[in-house]
Amino acid sequence: MALLRTTSPHLHGPQTTQHVMQQLLLATVPGLIALSWHFGWGSLINIVIASCTALACEATIVSLRKRPAWFYLRDCSALVTAVLIGLALPPLAPWWVVVVATTFAIVIAKHLYGGMGYNPFNPAMVGYVVVLVSFPVEMTTWPVAQSMLPDGLSTPGLWESIQVVFQFSGSAVDSYSSAYHSIDAYTAATPLDSFKHNNGLLAEQFYDQDAWFVGGRWAGAGWEWVNLGFLTGGCYLLYQRIFTWHAPVAMLSALSIMAWLNFDGGSSVSNGSASMHLLSGATMLGAFFIVTDPVTSAVSHTGRLIYGALIGVLIFVIRAWGNYPDAVAFAVLLMNFAAPFIDYYTLPRTYGHEKYGLGKKASTSQQSLDKD
């Protein structure tokens, strides 16, 4: 018998980082299913491309940094980033968009800042914003939902989708691909976008006219289901105690309150109802998979409430008055900036201390510095 000599504690709880990440991956499944159901294979292909890119980047960088690659890949954090990028990008986006976004996320946003745990900005959102700014056309072209397609048309099958994504040349494919990209029947701006540019219609009228809302009254055909899918996944994660409720609930509440305060009952310049905001765009994906990213959020409960609420407000502000159709990525990145400040001002009160926050400067090391 070789008795182990270790220091206390000698027990460890069930949760490991790997487990957390795996749960996150699992929780994206309902949303992914909804996406695929309504928009075809695109998201899945995105995810596959992003995952391969992410793993390759992670492995390369980690070995460049002379660390054991397997050990770092094991924590699955790169995979989570990849999956989130895959879900956030428009289905059937060209493959290089996905690759650029993912590479940027892993190499620049994550590892250039020191790797896992050190990155101040959410890597997936950095990747997303980079391609959104660089390739606005590709990024604002979403396929329409299955239910909106005219009879006889359906979302492209797996093979066609792959061809579209990789932009294979060859006459038949070419024609299909260009047809796909040009045919209005297949692509459109997102419901949020079209709601914003509603051509001076009252909300009710617009709802009746716009194909998105004909198919889905809450937040546009397909979208509401996608968001409900992510909401389901989020609830699962809450139930599994992967994160606390503070940030997502604060964000969703702030967003609904903002929407409710600004909703004028459906005039032509309406900003959209709370339910539309909650269930459209990347709201739920953001609330449960981005805002809850521990690395880049505030730490304490109060801090997370503030952090989440401010993101909610920002999302609404950018959606309503900004130039971009969706705002989750920008709002999150802006608040990533603010997280350290929030942390600083929400320090807990230590047992046995009267004041909140940090103590006085310690004299000892100060003195030792004087000495040196």
Add this chain to the structure above:
Amino acid sequence: MNKTWDIPGGIHPPENKLQSLKQGIAEVPLPDILILPLNQHIGAPAMPVVKPGDTVLKGQLVAEPNGFVSAAVHAPSSGAIEAIEDRAIPHPSAMDASCIVIRTDGEDRWVDLHPNRDYRALTIRQLLNLVRDAGITGMGGAGFPSAVKLQPRQSIGTLIINATECEPYITADDGLIRERADEIVIGIDILAQILGNPQQILIGIENNKPEAYTALVNACESAAKNGAITSSIEVVSFATKYPSGGEKQLIQILTGQEVPSGKLPAELGIVCHNIGTVYAVFRAVYLGEPLISRITTVTGNSCTKPGNYEVLLGTPTNHLLGTAGFDEVLCQRLIMGGPMMGYTLNDLNAPVIKSTNCLLAADIVESPAGNPAQACIRCGHCSEVCPASLLPQQLYWYAKARDYDQLANHHLADCIECGACSYVCPSEIPLVQYYRAAKGEIRLIEQEVIVSDRARQRFEYHQERLTKAEQDRTAKREARREEARKKAAELAKNNSESSSADESDVNVDSEVIQAALARVSATKNSPEQELKRLERAVTAAENRLAKAEEKLRQCPDDDSRKKVLEAAVAQTRLRHDDAVNKLSRFKIADIASEQTQSANASAKLADDPTDKDQLASDRASLAIKNAQLKAARQADMSELEKLQNQHDSLQKRVEKARNRLEQAISDNDDNIDAYRVAVEKLDIKLNNSETAIANFVPDDRTSDTLHIEDSEQHN
């Protein structure tokens, strides 16, 4: 039922308590040898009062406390002292330390016991002495001498009995309460009497021990009914959560108050004792039995008969484990204490000591070897569970970066090392290990600062003395020149005027001399203080000498330590003589010379007012001498004062360190040993500083004396 307060954070690790509660408290067969470490407690190790070959009876004193924070050791069974030597002891550092080894004779014969059934007739002092003489220390795992904790400076309004036992696996207190609640209640009554009958007596117990709770409630009721106790005791049960058994946490749960950072609970009028300690107090006072056994939980998957055992102190762990059906092959980690705060043993010969509440022989399933730590993902779980509301992840960053300022800002010192943060950390970062290391480093730095401070001061004083000596020389030279000039001038004056002494001149002279005299008397105060200090040093040296001699006398002839002790005595004697010498030298050199000087000065004034030459030279030399004397004395004074100050601050620090130690114990702090070492080190330093004061050679004084002699020769 009493109101309870919630504490922040906390975790719910699997309890694993049932295994060891299947049977009642079981006996352990008498082992062949008993190994009694001299330091089973926090504080100075006990001093052996037996020597190898002596036969001892069960309960006989074998080592007595050495100082205030120390505890006696008694023979747990009758037999012969086999050796007093270094053996493996249960300690986080896995070191050897001196132990008294007893070979038992199997007869288990008791010394005469003096029970005090009528303990209410005893005074507080008598009760305290009984507790102290019984060698009782905190039984919850920390091992601070209980008598010390029972003499707080503040008056106590609340006595809290800690029956929480929040660590997984451990059931020693639970088992004890189930079977011996009545005795415990009497023990509480005794403690209450010692503490001057606090208004409130609370027993805090987690709600995962319903049997024990009922037993305590019943025992309290029946004792109150039949008048066995006078105090009214409340048993308070609260939700199970680790670490509610930490002293600070329990106080918060039961009273809603927080012990101010860096202070002791006594500041709030609260004293907290472990329930096992209470039982030991009962035995010590009521039955007159010293602390020679305890209840220890032996558990873990590597034991086929887990349970609570009444085990004699000093029983080797392998003997105890053997009784519990220990399978060495299965065992992966052998933990003394609980799985959250205990430490691993790697020598099965290490004995059970006063603070051994649990032996956990964990197999590979219970304690899988941990995974290598991954990066912190800032998930914040650690801060959620921290009972002290710290930010463990921030502490971790700063500990890694060795940023001691930030660590202090983030209150590292308030971390109780409960391990909750490490337990939940999904990246399996050994957070507590970082905190311990950082705390150790900070202590080291603090000491280095002190040492370098002292070195710098020494250097500065040295420099100062050099410059002063230089100045002295110049002044003297100048003065001589001046003197010569004056002499010449006077001579010229005398020659030219050839008149008798000018009265005004005499007046001027007398004024000068009076001023000089005033200066001498003004500085007299400080020599007196110095004298007192030197006298104190002599007394201290005398005491130490007496103590050392006493130790030597008690030391058995064939002991290897005898030579060391002899050397120590010789050294102490040297120091003592030194101090005495210094005192007499000071008396002669300073006081006497000063007195003669002033006497001379006045005598001269009266005797020979006309001898102007003489007077002038006298006046000058007297002035110089006085100036020198004063300067020298100031220098000496500051040097001595420095030492004295150092000594005083050291004394304060020793006291503080003791307090910290006490607190550490109550917190179940793993750093207890470090604290103990700190106290010991400080003690040594204090001694050194006393010697330094005693050995203080007033360099300048010797030269002063020379100056004085010089000037006298001039006269």
